[in-house]
């Protein structure tokens with residue numbers, strides 16, 4: 001298992017746009033910290049042609065790569081279908097290469113504070129979420145379009161139309177996002193609100209931050225899951241369409257992130273049902289199904305070396 005210092009050299013934080021409704025990205029509101037994972041990308045729900053991705057750093061901004069993990073493309077073991085007794089360690093920060101498996105294993109890939117994607121990883125089938133009827137510049141994996149379409153229709157029929165606040169984010173977008181918050185609120189807080197580059201579910205193209213269609217940003221609610229039409233509907237029905245809330249309330253000790261009621265990971269209907277029935281969080285459930293050995297115990301926290 002590799003541990004390495006994460007060094008930033010000449011890093012330039014790139015912020016595409018502030019979140020709608022936020023007067024200052026650094027404002028110390030009660031919810032500013034919760035916006036960490038998605039804040040430096042724009043919310044765009046009415047402009048189908050809008051591009052909302054943060055530009056990748058130019059050559060002059062090139063930082064030292066914090067990760068150089070490589071894919072693990074071992075065939076899917078039969079044991080993947082069943083849980084292993086491998087216990088979930090306390091929250092720690094490692095750079096264990098995430099297991100991607102074959103084309104049909106996407107639902108079982110775990111990306112968390114331990115398992116990481118390489119900077120070169122981009123989902124093979126990114127499409128714009130407009131294919132599911134959303135007016136947004138965000139991309140998602142094509143494989144989730146049918147369920148996302150059905151879910152959006154059902155939510156709209158129930159009077160809770162959905163918008164998308166964030167979808168696929170590249171390694172470098174996440175790099176900017178995370179460092180923005182490290183410099184803004186300090187590492188110790190940022191690490192609970194935002195993922196290190198390579199460690200974001202958004203890089204999988206399978207995570208979506210939802211919002212009320214035409215509503216305010218979800219992190220501006222005290223609790224999106226109980227105060228907004230979309231959030232309430234999603235909390236009750238998203239799993240039926242294959243989407244699981246990755247970081248539910250009161251589970252920070254095992255998810256390693258603060259509560260994010262707007263952030264859902266797509267795992268497909270079958271896995272979502274199983275996760276719901278298990279009573280486990282997504283991370284706990286997936287942890288038991290990773291063929292790549294993880295740490296037996298929590299690792300020391302990696303520290304960024306300020307330039």
Ligand SMILES: [Zn+2]
Nearest residue numbers: 037208209263
């Ligand atoms: Zn998110």
